[in-house]
Amino acid sequence: MSKTIIKVENLSKRYRLGLKEKKSKTLAGQVANILKSPYDNYQRLRKLSRFGEEDESIFWALKDVNFEVKEGEVLGIIGKNGAGKSTLLKILSQITEPTSGKITLHGRVASLLEVGTGFHPELTGRENIYMNGTILGMTRREIDRKLEEIIDFSGVEKFIDTPVKFYSSGMKVRLGFSVAAHLEPEILIIDEVLAVGDYEFQQKCLGKMEDVSKNQGRTVLFVSHNMSAVQNLCSRGILLRKGEIYVEGITEDVLKNYIGGNSSTNFLDLEKNKIKGEGNQKIDLKAITISGSLDEELPVFPMKELFISLGIDFIEGFKNQGERIDIRIDNRLGQRLIWCSTKADNKLDLKSGKLTFKIPQCPLVPDEYVLTVFIHDGHDVANWYPHVMIFKVEDDTYFDSGMTIPNGQTNFIYPFELINSHK
Structure with missing residues (x-):
């Protein structure tokens, strides 16, 4: 039986939104607002710890999320914009701290959350490969061993010694995905990598993710609005709605719920x-x-x-x-x-x-x-x-x-x- 690589328990993330400043037409009214603001802030802070307390300044991006991912599994995470997908991946990538809850990760994590994430614009593509590899915990010898394979997969070998600031968005995502996929992480987290790049590179990405999971036994978390890619790549899925898990199960059932529910009518x-x-x-x-x-x-x-x-x-x-x-x-x-x-x-x-x-x-x-x-x-x-x-x-x-x-x-x-x- 496959062991659990990722375990998420009661995970929640809260943000406090900026409020519109209260204004008054008179000086006395404005002074009264200033004097009252500490009390208003105290009242809002009292409500921050509970979901049920409604306050316009509080936004829960995630609410009590629980799931597990097994070794070698490809989990698709889908949902509309603002559902909490990117927040979840940032917490799993240890970029953002959760407000409450617990995550357990067994293995090294490589994340590709945004185009060109972690690239230094003044460094060349080759230098950025070494920098990213070091951040992911790789030794220089390990990076040397994988370097040619990374460059060849990315398709930017002609520009590998050019500063990244001159790269197009497609070139950045090519190089970023290639680095993340080839540096042998136990957990690969990918957010909308197929949104940029041509059809040929998208197929290479899908093939590489399939190889990483099936042949190398590594775990992949995949977020995409490309439902066909999710269906072909992922064995299991999670549908997020307003920060909560709405449906979890086999990919086909999750996709049906996302597209339009279960009921049909003429x-x-x-x-x-x-x-x-x-x-x-x-x-x-x-x-x-x-x-x-x-x-x-x-x-x-x-x-x-x-x-x-x-x-x-x-x-x-x-x-x-x-x-x-x-x-x-x-x-x-x-x-x-x-x-x-x-x-x-x-x-x-x-x-x-x-x-x-x-x-x-x-x-x-x-x-x-x-x-x-x-x-x-x-x-x-x-x-x-x-x-x-x-x-x-x-x-x-x-x-x-x-x-x-x-x-x-x-x-x-x-x-x-x-x-x-x-x-």
């Missing part, structure tokens, strides 16, 4: 569910119906007709000029499969109150899918509803022959028909 009333989009709100989306028929609610089957109907509303005085609506269908890992846009269609009439996209032959295999709707008023974003609903394509036979549709994906602007109808 009808969504946005007003009833109080779902608001992002934009100037000049054009509003009221309801969505997904069906295998235009006139009635029927299940959606592969290779049969697919109708996506949108109930549209708009503010008074709307001119109906230059607007467009896009719909996008993703799988539960966030990978785009189908995209339809009215941009090339001159018959768009939003004043009818209802717009339907008809896909003559649904190319999706039986599974659950995520719909995103984008509305543009011709000048600016009117409304954007990312991952607004999950719908299901039912199982069916392939042309009634008894054969199931083979697995596969599409990723292109899919042909469709546009149907305008009145409310």
Whole structure:
């Protein structure tokens, strides 16, 4: 049985935010505020030790986080911006002290948290390799042994004796990842390394992380918004929400919860569910119906007709000029499969109150899918509803022959028909 390499117990991190200074229009009022401020600060400090005490100056980045990571395991940590991912990695990398709780690490830790972290801009790439290696506890002899391999993997050998301040962000992350991955740490912590760099280098990174974990038995903590990379690389995952562990388990289940929960529906009333989009709100989306028929609610089957109907509303005085609506269908890992846009269609009439996209032959295999709707008023974003609903394509036979549709994906602007109808 693999031994535990990382153990996190009741880990919490608290920050105290800056407050807006109280101002008064009179001198007497301002003096009163100054005299009162020590008491206000004392009251806020009394509340810092408990989660339940609400105070506008207190922000808990992490709240009672508990988990373990085994030797050789690749753990994916996902969540929206501000969920606490980077704070957690900084604490594990011993860059930041926790407010409470305990972490136990068995082995040397190498971290790549930000592009070019730890690089001295005036030193050359070669000199930075030695400096980073020394910080990670390596001897000069160990670094000498790995030097050529590090330089070759990074792909910046032509500029290795150039000061790092002249490197692009992509070159810095190449060199930083190469150093962290090749200096044989027992624990490798990586935060969004795939956000920078070209496709070829991203594949090299994934291959190296897989080699480090599977062949060398080292432990990897991987944070990324690339759900496909998380799925392919990580055997287990953690979903963070507002500083707390929302879901922990096998990667597929964690990713499904992150993309859009577990429930699927073929009808969504946005007003009833109080779902608001992002934009100037000049054009509003009221309801969505997904069906295998235009006139009635029927299940959606592969290779049969697919109708996506949108109930549209708009503010008074709307001119109906230059607007467009896009719909996008993703799988539960966030990978785009189908995209339809009215941009090339001159018959768009939003004043009818209802717009339907008809896909003559649904190319999706039986599974659950995520719909995103984008509305543009011709000048600016009117409304954007990312991952607004999950719908299901039912199982069916392939042309009634008894054969199931083979697995596969599409990723292109899919042909469709546009149907305008009145409310």
